[in-house]
Amino acid sequence: MIGKLTGILSDKNPPEVVIDCHGVGYEVNVPMSTFYNLPALGEKVSLLTHLVVREDAQILYGFSGPAEREAFRLLIKISGVGPRTALGVLSGMSVADLAQAVTLQEAGRLVKVPGIGKKIAERLLLELKGKLGGDIGLFTVHAGDAHGDIQQALLALGYNDKEAAAALKILPADVGVSEGIKLALKALTK
Template sequence: MIGRLKGTLVHKQPPWLIVDVGGVGYELEAPMSTIYDLPELGREVVLFVHHAQKDDGVSLYGFLHESERRLFRDVQKVTGIGAKIALAILSGSSVADFARQVKDGDTAALSRIPGIGKKTADRIVLELRDKLDGLAGAAPGVTTAERSAPADALGEATVALQQLGYKTPEAARMARQAAADGDNAEAIIRKALRAALK
């Protein structure tokens, strides 16, 4: 089992990352909460890793903070929630915000996350309310690193939103509405998710 990786960040296209560790490139999927705070390409990064064995192979999920990995694992214990929805949760809100929503029984806010309906939101509150102790103040809020905009920031943002569970037309609309001149993909995604989860 891989629990932690320390290496050079060599590729980043939300939600995918590649970290070079001693000449071996590990491909990981990461929530936007982690991607927002990653260093620039070519810099060293340390990630907490969730190693998932599946029928068709192995999947690795990377997180900058242990609290993100813990929440990722905890929410998947709720019936009907898999890795995709767990990533959407972490991409749309901080660990602390999600923990507060669960503790407050705010099913309306939880239902705005892609893939979570009213019944699933009710199950999350019922099953996790007493298991998220210590997370309400555990993780920092989401911040966006300032970087130069890639050539196709809108396209990258649209693909990332699709990976988070939004249908293609909806993802394209969200990205278009959020984009402003000079925005990189991460900024567009962040603004689109904030607008969608209001």
Template sequence: MIGRIRGVLLAKQPPSLLVDVNGIGYEIDAPMSTIYELPEIGREVVLITHYAVKEDAVALYGFHRESERSLFRTLLKVSGIGAKTALAILSGVSVDEFARFVTTGDISALTRIPGIGKKTAERIIVELRDRVDGLGGGLSSLPTSAGKAVAHDPVAEASAALSQFGYKPAEVQKLIKEAAEPGDTAEAIIRKALKAALR
């Protein structure tokens, strides 16, 4: 079981990261909420991790906050929710916002998250309503260095990330067109696109 990673950030192509730990490169998938806070390439990063073993693969997921990992693990217990959808949820809303949507039964807000239809939203509310208490609370993030890496092609990286989170090509094109401005990093474009999509 790998519960924490500390190493040098070698690459970030949302939602994937590559972190070097004593010469071993760990491929880690992370939500945008974590990617927004990453240090520059070449700097040290510390992530709380979730290690998943599937029939055909082993995967590692990274988070800055324990509350995010807790929500991720809770979402995986909901029937019909996989890791990809759980990452999309964490990329689109904060833990506190998600807890509020579930507590208030806000189906329309949940269905604006890619990969979540009405039936899945209803299932999330039914299965998690009594379990979201305590997920939020502003748990502090692990220490990390500030700073952002300059993307080689921010629009391409943002487009790829949005596709990974479940948006269809036409939706990606529309969101990117509305969000991208000259000089934006991939993270900035993705942040604005997700905000626009969830309005």
């Protein structure tokens, strides 16, 4: 399996890019979030990849980071969600947004993604529950501050993702970890 490509970006035609690796051009389909962060043509690029082998084709999908690739792999395991749909989901929302929608069970956010109807959105929420989140490092409520640590503490204390997210919404942005845990526990016991 091809897990990573590093080479020169030789063509960009959304959602496909061509990466020249020592004279061999690999066609790679990427989500728009990755596409927008690509360097200029002729520049060096490195993408994590996932190879899909079908009866009639072998298709490479590329991602800028491991969280995106892991979310793609989780999505394509769901019945009724193929690689094209998974790519659409990741093009329509970030991995953190997807994880938050799953945690809060918000089908409305998923339905806004082109190609995702109500039925598929509900299936995604059901199948991804507990798979996207702190356990695989894809989602922290506010990266770079104490909220992620507070969320992990609440989950360790036995609260579910939805309860933890609701408690985090009421906390001030600059709260410390210990004070945040106290405030969150107070809110959850009301």
